[in-house]
Amino acid sequence: MKDDKSFRRARADERDTLNEMTLAGLRYWGHDQNHPEAYEGLAAILSSADGPESHPVFVLEESSKMIGFYELRDRGDHVELLRMFLQPDLIGLGYGRTLWTHAVQEAAAMSGRMLIMADPGAEGFYRAMGARLERYQEATPGFVLGVYWYDLTQGASATSA
Numbered sequence: 001m002k003d004d005k006s007f008r009r010a011r012a013d014e015r016d017t018l019n020e021m022t023l024a025g026l027r028y029w030g031h032d033q034n035h036p037e038a039y040e041g042l043a044a045i046l047s048s049a050d051g052p053e054s055h056p057v058f059v060l061e062e063s064s065k066m067i068g069f070y071e072l073r074d075r076g077d078h079v080e081l082l083r084m085f086l087q088p089d090l091i092g093l094g095y096g097r098t099l100w101t102h103a104v105q106e107a108a109a110m111s112g113r114m115l116i117m118a119d120p121g122a123e124g125f126y127r128a129m130g131a132r133l134e135r136y137q138e139a140t141p142g143f144v145l146g147v148y149w150y151d152l153t154q155g156a157s158a159t160s161a
Contacts, residue, residue, distance in 0.1 A: 005095075007102050010057035010069060018057065018069055021085050028088035029121035037140050056106055060099055067095050070103045072110070079107040079152070080115045084122075100129050108152040118146040130154070 010018060056072040068086035072079050081103055086095050107114045117137070118126045123146045127133070131148035139145050 005060060005062040005067065005098065007058050007060055010059050014059070014066075017066065018059075018071075018083075018085075021066070021069065021087065022083055024088050025085040026119075028091065029119060037143075056110075058102060058106065060095065060102070068099050070099050072103065072107055074110050075115070077111070078113045078115050078149075079111040080117075081107070081150075096125055097129070100125075104150070104152060112151070112153050114150040114152055116146075116148040116150060118148050120144065120146070123148075126150075 055074070057069060059069045060067045066087070067090060068084070070084040071082040073082050084096075084099055084103060086099070104114070114131075116126055116131055117139075118131075123133075126146070126148050129150070131150040134147045134149055136144045137147050
């Protein structure tokens with residue numbers, strides 16, 4: 001990674017770009033082929049969901065190019081990491097850890113714990129970041145998500161190892 005990466009709040013006019021990055025990430029993991037009902041259901045939800053002006057959505061840029069983003073939702077007693085996606089060709093290059101560290105810092109200002117509904121392809125990442133598996137939940141028939149919790153009181157220093 002280069003050193004000219006930065007975070008900024010997502011703009012309302014980037015909603016379609018963020019949704020496409022989400023769907024590209026799902027295609028990367030093969031969900032459009034292996035779980036088409038889940039893929040199509042999420043695509044429909046994204047088209048009708050609130051935009052980034054409604055809640056914290058942060059974009060990671062490098063050399064003015066959008067690398068990835070994450071979205072948080074304040075759920076009252078916890079924060080939910082609703083989405084965290086990278087450009088698929090950048091997966092495995094360390095950008096995920098950069099997104100995660102920033103997300104933890106932002107979420108810690110909102111709550112003491114964070115909920116993550118982890119896609120099967122991302123479970124190893126979240127475990128490596130220190131999230132704890134509570135259970136598995138079937139999102140659609142045959143498509144199971146890991147339900148993870150992360151203790152935000154341990155701070156971002158726990159993710160920098």
